[in-house]
Amino acid sequence: MSKKLNKIYDALVTGAADGLMGRDLYDFVNAECRKASAKRIVKASLFALSDxxxxxxCVLEAIYALAIDNRLSSLGVEEDDHEADDDDANAPTISEERKTRLESSTSRIAATGADLTLAAGDKSIH
Structure with missing residues (x-):
């Protein structure tokens, strides 16, 4: 490892061992290594993860999260598009009529004899 990468690696491990995570860990690494690029932080993080x-x-999770955040931000990806499924117009919907029929049909399902035996047995055990 080069001197710069080694210094970033040491800062990552030290900061994560001190309990820093996320933005705090990133700020700590940048304070220790003024010219730390996202690419070098990710590279040093991978070295730390393979050590x-x-x-x-906790240290490994903090370093992993920092590496992922820096890698995605360097690619221009800020948030996960898959998290916003609620607003997807292409998602199938169920009509209110079908919801009502489904709810009423599940409430009418009769208990089997085995279910009744289990329920009675649970009541007698103290």
């Missing part, structure tokens, strides 16, 4: 000496789950 067998780092075994703390």
């Amino acid at each position: 067998p000496g780092i075994r703390d789950r």
Whole structure:
């Protein structure tokens, strides 16, 4: 690893070990390494994730999240488009009539003999 990458790596691991996550970890790395580009932060993060000496789950999760955020922001992706499914006009809808029929048909499902036996058995056990 180059000196710059090694310094970014050390800052990432130190900040994550101190409990920093997200924007706080990013600010810490930038304070330690003034000229840290998103590409170098992602590269140093990948080195940290592949380091067998780092075994703390919280540290690894913080570094992983920072790497993903920086990689996506460098690509110009700010938020996940798949999260906004509620506003999708192409999504199939169910009519109110069918909803009502479905609700009424499920409420009329009779319990089987096995269901009644299980329910009675649960009441007698203290």
